[in-house]
Amino acid sequence: MMNCSATADEPVDLVYPHLDSVNSRWFFFDSASRPFGLVNLSPDTGLGGAWGSGYRYNETEVKGFSHVHAWQLSAVSMMPISSNQDIADIKQDYFSNFSHDTETVKPGYHKLHLDRYNIDVELTSTTRVGFHKYDYPKGQPQQILIKLGGEMGPSKFGHGEAHLISPTAIAGYVTNQATHRRPRPSKVYFHAEFKQKIADISAWRNGKIEPNVTGTSGLDAGLLVSFDSKGDAPSEQLMKVGISYVSEENAYANIATELPHWNFKKVVTDSKHDWNNWLSKIKVTGGTQQQQQRFYTDLWHALQGRRIISDANGQYTDQTGTRAIVKQLPLDSHGVPLFNHHNSDSFWGAQWTIATLWPLAYPKVASDFTNSLLQYHQDGGIIPRGPSGGNYTYVMTGASSTPFIVSNYMKGIRDFDVELAYTALKKNHSADGIMSRAGYEHFTQTGGGMQHYLEKGYIPYPLSETESLYGNHRRGPGQTLEYAFQDHTLANFAASLDKKDDDIYYRARSKNYRNVYDSESGFMRPKNVDGTWQTPFDPYQYENGFVEANPAQGTWNVAHDIDGLASLMGGKDILISRLEAAFETAKKQGFTSGTAHADESLEEFRRTPINYGN
Template sequence: MQRFLLPLLCLSLCSGADRLSDLPDPLVGTDSKYELSRGNTYPAIFIPYAMAAWTAQTGDGGWPYQYAKDNIRGFRMTHRPSAWTIDWGSFSIMPGTGPLKVLPDQRGSKFQHANETAKAYRYDVLLDDYKTKVSMAPSAHGGILRFTFPKEGDAWVVLDANNGGSSVEIHPESNRITGTNSLTARGSVPGFAVYFVAEFDKPFTSSGTWDIKGAKDEAKKRSGPHTGAYVGFRAGEVVTVRVGTSLISLEQAERAMKAELPKADVDAAAAAAQQVWDRALATFEIQGGTAEQRKTFYTAYYHSLQFPRMLNETDAKGETVHYGLYDGKVHAGPMFTDIGFWDVFRAQFPLLTVASPSRNAEIMRAMVHTYEEGGWIPTWPNPIERNVMIGTHGDSAVADAYMKGIRGFDIEKAYAAIRKDATLPGTGVFKARLGIEDYLKLGYVPADGGVQESAARTLEYAYDDFCVAQVARALGKKDDYERFMKQAKSYRNLYDASTGYMRGRNRDGSWLTPFDPLDWGGVFTEGNAWQWLWSVQHDVPGLMALMGGRDAFLKKLDELFSTTTDFKVGGYKQVIHEMTEAKMGEMGQYAHINEPVHHVIYLYDYAGQPWKAQKWAHEVMVRNYKPGPAGWLGDEDNGQMSAWYIFSALGFYPVNPGQPIYAIGSPLFQKASIRLENGKRFTVEAARKSEDEIYVQSATLNGRPLDRSWISHSEIVNGGTLRFRMGAQPNEKWATGGLPTPDETYAASTGGAGQAGK
């Protein structure tokens, strides 16, 4: 039914000036730099979850496009998922006129934002120095670019195969340039390369290749650390180039190009991409709020649809195949990369379980393939495991999917993979849980055991163990369930009642000294003791008890938002951008700019004061998510920052992935509907007379009174209407009963059978 609903929907919502695809703003988050992140994004044009994306390029390194710069040096086919990672297998294309310039620092052109248009499905800009207009549109494995050259001056196009090992070959007889780029992460299999085919629709008037120093000649082939090609055209020509890429072969790259871009027509390709975006964005229908808020919502969803990057290819038989990143072989089925589980397990993957469960299942299959081919599920693949950040949060993604009823993947193999995370040290390129031997022996990762970020690791390992335990229980593995639930209590070993914080602990049981809750780093990851105190989302009642009960818990939670915004560099020994951004947030020690606190606002629901969750969720939405290149604060982080906004704007949030419930906050829009894949619709309505009415006064679910600050996943996917009556003052009597524990949720979902195997 769904395949018929969305095309019909797009007849009404996806036409003319009101098309959903025109609402996302790819320039949001691009006014960023090393010292200060306003999103750390680039204006990517892409098909959702596609292998290839494109961006105008104002520089090299982690920030390929910075809004403050006024010089474009190329149009880059990019695989960069973050400013802090590598752009594996990339290449750039740059047109120009006059004397040929091939090196990045020499070939750039001034441009003006007034002559720049960025959409999810196309990008247009005028290069002032060359009087050349550039238009480009994406496809799943490539893209298409059009260069409109002026009537005077020699015209040329440079293809920069980039660093990391590359090759190019010019084929004048077919108006093609083919080549490879081999930049990848350390530890990749020999022979790794991205293959590309670039086919022009006009004959070359000249051609040649160049090397890393810019030395050029008319040779038709070249390989080396950094190579490129150039081709010439007549003045005044309009030149279009179609591009296909593959991880498997040049033949596969050509196959993708011909299938996805059957003709040299940028406008047709952009129109096709726009239809894809219209359908994707139509998952949500938003009414009310301001025009800026609606634009922000769809920009957030655009961000959330970029990663993970799916590496699926279609072979000559029409079958889905992928290149094995860990063994160099071609395998059947899907593959994924470019995703930081430390960030996205919190909201990005839970969003998939609601908005696109079929895609979630496909990613689960890809995760199983990674386990089969590499022996582990990665924590941060780019394109292979990079061992960036902490925890094994693929465990969370698997548990959340399975506990929400998503099937279509081999759960026994997935369980074997996450069980391995919880029991064994990593091997090969997979470091998995550093310090796991001590963690299993002592119940924590010791601060003096040679492993950095020991307290944060302990807290996140405990949560991951909870996730493994949930799958074990669902599969009837009682002994495993009990074992991992015991490990999930390891967080208790780091709570110091004398200070009221989680702390680093030495191997002999003594506390690491000196201690200052404002110190960043050291035993914590990108934060301090204030932010990491709350990383026990899987056992909030247990944390509450450690802290002295509900009242003490609430007092500390209030203090989080009201205390000083000051920080100390601590173990980092210098200011890092997150510290600056956290202080700019002006919410005490609550640092929304980074992921560890993303669930914390909703802990007020657990403690029986949901009106405070409503207040702070709304406050963050209006402060941290604004339009424009500098409108956001903090890293986008693969769509996690956006997924938080999407859930919070809808009015509910997944505090504890692996437990299929959502805590209620403050809905932003008058009406928000989710078109579910099963053909049903879940709608959230918020009746308010003015925008300052942010507090829930009462609620109904499908017409029945709702006096609880949570809803279940099944209540969402079964469709229905959640209706709120909002007011300007908090109702301190509504929904004060807290949230159910995971055991209570499981018992309810199994008809009261709360034990493993029943």
Template sequence: MHRIFRFVICWLLGFPLPISYGQKSPAAYVNPFIGASTSADAAGIYHGLGKTFPGATTPFGLVQLSPNTITGGDNGSGYSDEHSFIEGFAFTQMSGVGWYGDLGNFLVTPTTGPLHIVAGRHPKLGSGYRSRYDKATEKAEAGYYAATLTDYDTRVEATAAAHSGILRFTFPKQDTSRIQIDLARRVGGTATSQYVRVVDGHSITGWMKCTPDGGGWGNGDGKADYTVYFYAQFSKPLRQYGVWSAPIPEDRRRKLQDIERAAYDSLILQAERLPYRNEIQGKHLGFYTEFETEDRESVLMKVGISFVSMDGAKQNLQQEIPDWDFDRTRQNALRLWNAALSKVHITGGTEEQRTVFYTALYHTLIDPREMADVDGAYPGGDGNIHQNNHFTKRTIFSGWDVFRSQFPLQSIINPKVVSDMINSLVTLADENGSEYLERWEFLNAYSGCMLGNPAVSVVVDAYNKGIRDFDVQRAYRYARNTVEKFGNGERGHSGGISYTLEHAYSEWCLAQLANSLGHPDDADRYARRAQSYRNNFDPDMGWFRNRTEDGSWQDWPDGGRIAQPTVEGNSYQQGWFVPHDIDGLVQLLGGRDKVVADLVDFFERTPQDFGWNDYYNHANEPVHQVPFLFNRLGAPWLTQQWSRIICENAYRNSVEGLVGNEDVGQMSAWYVLASSGIHMVCPGDNRYEITAPLFDRVSFTVGDSANPRKFEIIAQGNSPANRYIQSAKLNGLPYERCWISHQDIIAGGQLELVMGSEPNTRWGMR
């Protein structure tokens, strides 16, 4: 009766319904510590591990309130599990990225005793405000984080709303307890100028300006140029407060390698301390408020964040966290996560596999995050503030990664997020006058990171799936400009294998859209250019080969395919990326039997732990479609075998549970799709390859919120041994294909798979 009562109450109040009477809620399975390490040593490669953060956020929210353990190095998330200190709690973070990272702004630290104004990373300069923390007391859940700072005997709890966050500090008995804010702090560098003003007896407001001169994204090479505005309130009145302001010389370099050094902290230690200063602008500022506390007294601080204005930050806070009820804010964050995660419902698998699954799904729901305020205002690429209520302005588009799995997943469960991101990219190209689509967008910056034209893939895949709530003609024009600017062009190659193959794919994508929109000349032109991948194939070597600028072959290395470098990989890995013309690839490589044998060898040489390697390197994106190629080669049982092995071995419920950078949802989206039993090879062709699900039943809520439907994948007789599909039915009728269309998925229905322990080499051959 209790369970029935709980079900009815959830339904009446609009809360997410329990998954089933025998399971926890989806959010209860989330372990934000999965992947939360930047350690190069643990990864065995300089790229590090997952680089996720364990702090509190909400689905696609602007705020990520997370502990930061170190400033410096390639620590894009601001947190790494093996570090023994917490510097403070920042209100913005990136998830799963390399290239030094960015954000990590508005760093808040509770302290006691004397005031320290540097973190304390350089022992020869003395101690600082950072604190050791007790790992046994550390706790992370969807929308909540807590840890005890042992140097201050202070418990810190964090939770968040979409544009704001709230911290609860439980202090010891102290004459001088304190909340201090390092306004200059930034992952990968420093804010170059800051402003703070005391508004009233409980509130402050201000901003932090972050430019390429201060490092950050790509240590400045990512061209990040943004301002974070804040409005902060304290539950205790501002009676003893002040600021510190360090004298930064005009000619002082302030990139990552500069601010990491002890000499920079020595400069900060010369800061002027200004009690009761009500307003100040400077190059390296901090703010503090001090008070007496009783033993185990709770003091709260809540903050609204905006990329638009101080008034926007205030409005964000007042609308989302109008009171001081920390627990209610936490419960609301949990409710949002359960609603978002309930779009995929799984049955079966082990407890660990369910934890890995829902944490993976959680990681796919962090980006692309909101950039607009609660009223729809957002900063445009022209430096002006724009107002839009037609779509949600989004940011952090890790294109080279996420076009492969993340956006195909969101096209099923969150199509509005896909159209929002396309609208954001198209309007940005309008606003900044570039009129092409950026491959790695960060807070309006055209960072130029990575390669290819992934935004073209996302636009075309969305259009072909019926997601068209954007200016299609303008998107087409900018996609064409993008391919002309960065494609293989009339020369027919881009030199390196990675570039030529990736560009050929995006040219194929553009040809599809040109054909759909009635541009036959363009369709023919880009269809021809889509074949340009062949221009980097050397028939004498039987594989793809890098070219020099003048078009001649580069030297063939002694180690062969695995010794020939490509972008973040080797030519053996990159050479499989011809998703748009697999028949042509097979013809080049000597026929189906030869290709299948080569692919089997490719997988069998891969280490069992799937760590960084020269063969199937799941830690990096260029191979993510490869396990599903067997479906296209007439050997679908091998797709079933290897996708299951990867799911079972490359993902674990641990800090080291991701074999490579999480990459803004991509690594996790691969798992969500593959473990569910579907995955695309070629975004843009609407075909999802069918493979062996890890779970007995997976139910997707598909389509838009106005007309949701259910699409279920059922694996009868599923078990670790029974990993091969024996037969299938779609909506009750026999189904002999090893793939399913996007249209069949979003129409709703049921795909039933009968599983067995031996391959059925006859099924899926149509």
């Protein structure tokens, strides 16, 4: 913690949740959730695709309130409506306009008004349970639409199921079909408990309408749940939705453990306090109010993406093999899980940013992440670099979990099996490990170029014709620099464990970046399989041997040996002069390649020497 005096506002009050929500993606925006929560409940204004979906500020319609906004995963959209139309018409047209003028968004809480139905909606959550509060117009129909099929963000849904299990409860599951990134389907289970009794259920599935049912099962399925709205029936409806990757029973158990009451206001207050406690780990003063808002908003975002996937009892679903298997995390003497199991977007970019934050400000989280990564190794044989729903995704390139685990050890976070971790990381840095796989290379081990790296000390660009058939991001010199840095961190780990031979071996590999430096051009440059340089060569050509970057940007990726890079360039003065010139040029371009990830490939944005946007 930085011991500075407190600001006038509590950190939680300085968070601006709408920041960057205009150009968002499925798992970016958050409102009704807890730090790293399994449940991430919020309105969806966009449904199609991972990049243009979720809560998008400039979209004018709410299309449902879904409970999982995670890396390659979504689940269980529910929408309160008030309509006298037939279910066949409702399911085709139920979206509602809303206005930001009547909206309140805070960490752990979201409130808005559905203009079409005149319904006030409030949302909050615990770690694994979404909590809804709907205020319907008095005397008008009170209904909730539960969507089990279709598409939400990164996922298209397969078989879904929901059934009545009591007068006030419905349980079931949705199936996230496999994606290019997540190769196995993933089920997400739910248990929905209502404060008022259910009066009627209608359903649809496979294009057929089914009135007066107790459930449904099939493709493109859903339910319309109705409640009594006549006479003195209350206009307020409360709903608790437990979520689990394991079973309906565990979804219910998560409710029993985390939310056994119906006090909505208490959960809102508890969530605010929870967020404030996490954000207060770092205190800042000085600057403007806007700068402090930006800091705590960014810190709030840093406490979201690595979603929990284990239940309150420590059970989780292992999807690293050919079939899904329910397993149990280790428990302490009181039956409490020793750590949470997590999803994760790529550690590829995070190794330079938020992965350095967690062990400093949130050591328990860093410990959980480390033990979670080792659990994947024990289950599937490899430490991942971005798992999703218990699946390996092989997102991006390299062994980007290595710097994170080594950093934790160096900072004294050692409540994990150190020898197991070291053995697992060594495997990741071999031809049998994750370094051998390019992005999303699920079933082969060629796109990572590891054989070339081990034999030649660099990865060619392009790879040979047969090797380049599989995987994304096959960018030889960029991968070479990345592997060299990660080898450096593994060498440091070996030295700390007094493994002298390994230290010597990996430290030598960490110098491989020199093999792709071209002294004539002054840049890291693509090298062919036969050892010749790429000709012609343009250092500002986007993705010319570098992942989501150009050679001019990638040349600086030698963080572990700046003196060595300076020597290659002709001395420190030359390095400093070149770096200064790169920043001066990039300053004119706003230090980014446009305003969105997609802009980087456009000619007018791609020729920049520094890109903070990626």
